[in-house]
Amino acid sequence: MPSTTIAPHAELTTLVNVFTVDPARQRELVEILTGATQKVMQYREGFISANIHASTDGTRVLNYAQWSSTDAYQAMLDDPECREHMSEAAALATFDPHVYTVESIHHT
Amino acid sequence: MPSTTIAPHAELTTLVNVFTVDPARQRELVEILTGATQKVMQYREGFISANIHASTDGTRVLNYAQWSSTDAYQAMLDDPECREHMSEAAALATFDPHVYTVESIHHT
Numbered sequence: 001m002p003s004t005t006i007a008p009h010a011e012l013t014t015l016v017n018v019f020t021v022d023p024a025r026q027r028e029l030v031e032i033l034t035g036a037t038q039k040v041m042q043y044r045e046g047f048i049s050a051n052i053h054a055s056t057d058g059t060r061v062l063n064y065a066q067w068s069s070t071d072a073y074q075a076m077l078d079d080p081e082c083r084e085h086m087s088e089a090a091a092l093a094t095f096d097p098h099v100y101t102v103e104s105i106h107h108t
Numbered sequence: 109m110p111s112t113t114i115a116p117h118a119e120l121t122t123l124v125n126v127f128t129v130d131p132a133r134q135r136e137l138v139e140i141l142t143g144a145t146q147k148v149m150q151y152r153e154g155f156i157s158a159n160i161h162a163s164t165d166g167t168r169v170l171n172y173a174q175w176s177s178t179d180a181y182q183a184m185l186d187d188p189e190c191r192e193h194m195s196e197a198a199a200l201a202t203f204d205p206h207v208y209t210v211e212s213i214h215h216t
Contacts, residue, residue, distance in 0.1 A: 002213060002215045003113045003114060003115040003213065004113065004114040004115075004213055004215070005111045005112065005113060005114075006111060006112040006113075006114065006159045006172065007111040007112075014161065016126075016161070016170055018124075018126055018204075030211050030212075034211065034212050034214075037212075037214045038214065041214075042214050042215075042216060047216055048215070048216065049213060049214060049215050049216075050213070050214045051114045051210060051212075051213045051214075052210075052211045052212045052213070052214075053122065053124070053208035053209065053210055053211060054208060054209055054211050055206035055207060055208050056178075056206075056207045056208065056209065057206060057207070059206070060206045060208070062124055062206075062208060064114065064172065070164075096126075098163035098164075098165060098167070098168045098170075099163060099164045099165070100161035100162060100163050100164065100168070100170060101161065101162055101164065102159060102160075102161055103138050103142070103160045103161060103162050104138075104142050104145075104159075104160045105110060105111065105112055105157060105158070105159045105160070106142075106145045106146065106149075106150050106157060106158045106159075106160075107110045107112070107150075107156070107157050108150060108155055108156065108157075
């Protein structure tokens with residue numbers, strides 16, 4: 001079973017996109033993002049991982065994604081095939097993407 | 109070096125809290141959340157991990173946290189000492205916490 005690792009000071013770019021969605025369409029949005037990742041995004045240069053989450057209250061979908069660099073993420077954003085998939089998602093939801101650094105992690 | 113694992117269908121509760129903050133106070137908010145986790149949260153029953161992120165544009169701080177169950181997370185929210193730390197953070201930022209399930213993960 002594959003899994004994703006979060007570690008501080010890793011040599012990668014973390015992109016978290018939070019989608020706000022009508023709960024009636026949350027499932028559809030999860031499927032669009034999963035399909036776009038499987039068909040297109042995961043084959044793009046610099047893709048490391050995508051981790052698609054659904055909020056239990058139905059109102060959010062969150063993609064915790066990792067790319068090798070900000071340039072690789074930017075190249076994906078500029079790619080016409082990727083843009084087409086993103087616009088499918090955008091038709092269903094508002095979204096708020098930001099690039100993050102991992103500042104600290106804490107475990108028991 | 110400790111690290112955090114994201115896996116689908118894991119037996120845990122994922123809580124992502126996105127804080128919107130004045131960039132001039134982003135660093136202070138990261139320190140408040142890191143301190144609260146080190147002093148209080150990580151000793152609470154059911155705590156698994158906290159992963160504190162800062163957006164490169166300065167406007168967001170994100171905590172990707174894992175708890176053993178929704179009840180454990182709720183007990184933390186109701187704990188007076190935890191509430192005191194949360195109100196310190198709330199004085200600096202608006203926040204939008206949601207409980208999530210991991211729907212799918214994708215890797216190269």
